[in-house]
Amino acid sequence: MSEEVASATAAPTGSTLTTAQRARIERNQAKALKLREAKLVAHPYKDLASNKDGSHPEAVLSQSSSVIKVQGTKYIDSGGGFLLEQPVLPGAGTAGAAAAAGDGIPVIEDDAIAIPVHYEECLECGDQFADSYLFSNFDHSVCDKCRDNEEKHSLITRTEAKAEYLLKDCDFDKRQPPLRYISRKNPHNVRWGEMKLYLHLQVLKRAMEVWGSEDELVRQHESREDKREVGKARKYNKQMKQLRMEVRSSIYTKKTHEIHQHEFGPDTYNEEEDTYTHTCLSCPYSETYEKM
Template sequence: MQAGSELSVDEALDLEAEIAAESNSEQYEQIELTDAQKSTIERNRQKALLLKKARASAHPYSKNEKGSPEKNTIKVQGTRYIDTGGGFLLEEKAAEENAKPVELKENVGPVQIPYRPTCEECSNIFDDSFLYQSFEYPVCDGCRDRDDKHSLITRTDAKNEYLLKDCDLDMREPPLKFIMRKNPHNMRWGTMKLYLRLQIEKRALEVWGSEEKLEEELEKRDEKRSKAKIKKYNKQVKALRMAVRSSLYDRTKSATHTHEFGPEKPLPDQGEDTYTRKCTTCGYEEIFEKM
């Protein structure tokens, strides 16, 4: 650098940053950092580089660029265009939309070595897996049993099989993790919430206390449901019998004739409470059931 030359603002800031970095590096050399602190420093450095890159690649059509934008603006049939200088015109609205600031999306870094989970099946340390990422369950992909131990269950089946309520799944701490999937039977039925069966079983034990109490409650509800079905079936059969027997009665004769029935005779073949009687004048025979 020549003596007496003046530095621009950007050059002065860069020089100051380099001096500060050198002084900080000399101080940090005397301090031993842990792996977690080194990881944090590395992430902050990457963020700073991304931010610097985004500022450097600012859109050339931004209103903050040097020079007056009025000189490059052309109005054609009521629409304003910007002369890009590259042989084509750009509509002013499109240029404003393209000039929006760049949004930086921070990518989640890999799991650091001190914090890597250990698989509960094989006791090996792994970086990431489907069960750990979706349900925070420490099992690697190699030990995952899709069909039995690590199978998934829908929200409706979890509530019916383990007698859980919505508050048990969503409000009780900690809330259970789930993933969203399209319904395989019909795509128009919406998405399903899938839970890990092991976590559902553990939550059911927390609610009911033990497997024996859960089994007793399931048996009670099944017995109550079966009794209700039998009662409904008997009621329908009885109504059908009454409808069939009443259809045998000839209503056209009731206006001019009154039956005079003889003694009642039981019909054990058709039921204990089934009887028959016969009219002594017209011979009409009636089968009925005593209530």
């Protein structure tokens, strides 16, 4: 493109040019000017990529662009409307920092906080682990590989726990430490409230704290069952009594009976047995007798 511009400008001024040739020369000159202006805008990493003499890259960046610090983080102004995060140099240690300070190069210190990781010991296998499902949800130190969802580490709903272990709401929420739980949608109907699932081991331990022993828990179950049977019998007797009263009041009416006086008709004689018989005129009663 530049050769075309050069050839166009090198043409003799005295030569006659057509209108089309002049327009082409002007277009070529405009393109060459735009290419020259585009080459003047340097890429922010151009000097860093072309650093072949072994000079410090931080110094190259500081020469080509300015460093801006925003909320504790240093950024490089690329000059094209972008802020680039300042790279962390591998040699910015103790020896590298002293050398950089002597050369007047800004040193980026690694001020990251090292957070120590606390490992828990599994109650089943004894191995150490950082986190697990039972530990994060129920604070029970068992790793994921030892977790038994079917039997040992099964879950139980709050309603089932109250019925099986005779616990109250205060035993779950008020007694220290409160039992931890997870919430799940009700599988029977999603419109109902969420279920609270507790770890069966922790519920059993809380029941032993409340009742003292398994024998006492069994006695409490038997006592409540007896009271329940007595209450059922009392309710049944009350209903039967009410039913009898309703039947008697609607059907039974009391009647007074008077003494009946027989009025006998004429006597009939039986010659073979030599007896007499007479019958009451108002009822079917008959009487047989002998005359003396």
